[in-house]
Amino acid sequence: MQHGEPVVYLAAPPFPYFMGCGRTVYAPGDAHPNRRDLGMFDLILVERGTLFIGEEERRWEVGAGRTLLLLPDRYHYSVRPCEEETAFVWIHFRALGEWGAAGGSEPTFADRELHASAYGTAAYTIRLPQFGMLPGAPGGSGEGERLLRLEKRNLSGAVWERQRLFEELLRSLDLRRREPSGSPAESVAERAERYIRSHYAETLTGASLSEALHFHYNYLTRCMKRVNGMTPMEYLEEYRLEQARLLLLRTEASVAAVAERVGFETAAYFSRRFARRFGISPLRFRQRHMR
Template sequence: MTQPGGPVVYLAAPPFPYFTECGRSVYVPGDAHPSRGDLGMFDLILVERGMLFVGEEDRHWEVGAGNTLLLLPDRYHYSVRPCEEKTSFTWVHFRALGEWGIADEAEPGFADRDRHAAQFGTPPYTIRLPQFGTLPGAPGGSGEGERLLRLEERSLSGAVWERQRLFEELLRSLDLRRRDPSGSPAESVAERTERYIRAHYAEPLTGAILSNELHFHYNYLTRCMKRVNGLTPMEYLEECRLEQARLLLLRTEASVASVGEKVGFENAPYFSRRFAERFGISPLRFRQRHMR
């Protein structure tokens, strides 16, 4: 049987992928997954019982109970061979408005942070989904996929918000950034690190201080932060300082040098240079542009 792993699909957010439709299919022995190309949307398959034999271009998978398979919108999908036993699965179709790609699991991501931040006003979060993976929890009859099916049956316009929420929870449960190879809760450690940095960004912060305050080796904090949001703790610290500086420039009349000092930069020239590199404009020009 094919083992989960291999390529990872990367989706930059925001904008987050959006749900279009879902359903459940039940195959008897001899039935096969349809062959089609250029579907135009992602097809996420959650197998509850039995096994599907599916191909995409030159890759083949045996997708058994508890496995997930993410078929890409611009590829040719086909049945490798018919089912050999009764097989049931939930399928979820969704679209991605933002940048997406596929690469080896070791790749760190692909999004151009500066370009994304300029377009959407925030650095990207890169969702990492295994193309062939394992569904967290019980494989059938529970979880977000089951609730999505129940909502889909209602076909009420008022359910659109709930469907999207449940779909995002499903993606969240599959997101590899939430999982740490050591089995420790990477997301929890990353969130603790983020909260501490946001509470103390204006103070002198070093890796040693973070390690001492959070009771984890700095290398482990870095691994968790990189996995969850793609930044090291020090990179995240600078992002916080620059975002706070932008707010102070808009909401106060403090000098540029004073703003830099208030958010934790030790000297004004370095603050101005990093601000310009991050936002493409000097702090003074930024204030003048938005305070007219």
């Protein structure tokens, strides 16, 4: 990220929600459309060429391997047409919680602690560079490419996978995750979280986590408790329940099918844990939000 560039702060939970994605290719002379108040975030990942885009008073030349996050309540416009063939992936998402953009200190989120308490987890601020660098190779790789492949599938099972990949993409861009902390506990906790998020639908135990990550389970527990206040098994259940909420909202799969997809052994146990966490049964939750 260049010095002085704004940082976009997203209060979580609730976490940002994936809406859709696609790939656009401009020939020389083509330009990005002008638009106002899109109503959702527009994350652009340039694969080749250069986009010349403005937002209000700011202007950017977004080359291959760079990212640009356009804000939902601003005026976006083409600074000038493309000079060469330019390809980019665009990802639309919404932030259901508070957000803000600033060039200096983090804005104050009045409702963040209240939201976190309601979701039964710790408050967190996602810090995204408005103009940044995409980790890894710019074209044909990473979560952006996998999101595009999943977008072509109509299967209901692709819904939760798209959200997971989208969250992994945000995680890779999160400036807080990129900062070297020098803390072995934070490094181990991040590895454990990443593994759990990638394998949450499988049968995970303390022994299998220890074997996969090459650390004793007691040490994994100490690291995760220190960093995010949860044991690995508590984190696993939290993540499974969050994925279950998405499935209940965005698919017509039965409660039993949702329970199986996110890794719970029985629908009855899943329903008890869901009700304990959110204060409502999975079926009532779906009925309330699908009216």
